[in-house]
Amino acid sequence: MAAFIPVATDTGVRFVEQVRAGWSLEAGQQHARQLAAKLDITLHELALLLATAERTFARQLSAKPSEKTLVFTKAQTERLLLLQALANHGVEVFEDQGKFNRWLRRPLPLLQQQSPLQLLDTVTGFRVVDQLLGRMAYGVYS
Numbered sequence: 001m002a003a004f005i006p007v008a009t010d011t012g013v014r015f016v017e018q019v020r021a022g023w024s025l026e027a028g029q030q031h032a033r034q035l036a037a038k039l040d041i042t043l044h045e046l047a048l049l050l051a052t053a054e055r056t057f058a059r060q061l062s063a064k065p066s067e068k069t070l071v072f073t074k075a076q077t078e079r080l081l082l083l084q085a086l087a088n089h090g091v092e093v094f095e096d097q098g099k100f101n102r103w104l105r106r107p108l109p110l111l112q113q114q115s116p117l118q119l120l121d122t123v124t125g126f127r128v129v130d131q132l133l134g135r136m137a138y139g140v141y142s
Contacts, residue, residue, distance in 0.1 A: 015081065018077075018081065019074055019077050019078045019081060020074065022071070022072065022074060022077050023072055023077055024065070024071075025060070025063055025065055025067070025068075025070060025071050025072070026065055028060070028071070028072035028076070028077065028080070029060070029061055029063075031080050031084070032046060032050075032057075032060075032061060032072075032080060033061070035080060035083055035084060035087065038087055038097065039083070039087055039101055039104065040101045041117070043057065043058070043061065045117070048121055049079060049083060049117075049120045049121055050075075050076045050079050050080070051075065051076075051079070051121065052076060060072065078123075079123070079126075082123070082126045083120070083126075085130075086120075086126060086129060086130055086133075087100070089130060089133050089134075090103070090104070090133055092137070093133045093136050093137045103116065104116050104117040105117055110132070111128075111132075116129045116132065
């Protein structure tokens with residue numbers, strides 16, 4: 001099973017191109033809402049994962065398409081795409097969305113009593129959690 005977070009291959013280059021292309025405001029709004037619902041996280045938590053002020057994020061979610069200044073940034077787009085990839089990997093490993101969502105919130109000794117969700121405020125945290133899911137898929141969880 002391959003890692004779900006893109007690496008320096010053709011898949012990684014396509015991922016970078018998708019980040020650079022960005023999303024329209026409507027697409028960003030739709031992806032953000034769908035991910036929050038899928039992962040059972042609040043919009044406040046999602047704003048933290050996107051490294052965005054909660055008020056700014058709220059304005060982005062409620063903006064009309066004509067408000068061009070509130071588009072999703074490359075960094076936000078990248079984090080939303082990483083979160084989507086991680087969510088897909090988690091469901092593949094746990095075979096159940098609810099179980100994966102609960103695991104995301106569970107403090108783990110391997111993560112110094114932090115939950116996987118707490119690590120997702122950095123790009124490195126996404127990689128750590130993705131690697132942990134990969135280890136679990138192969139039965140190497142410690």
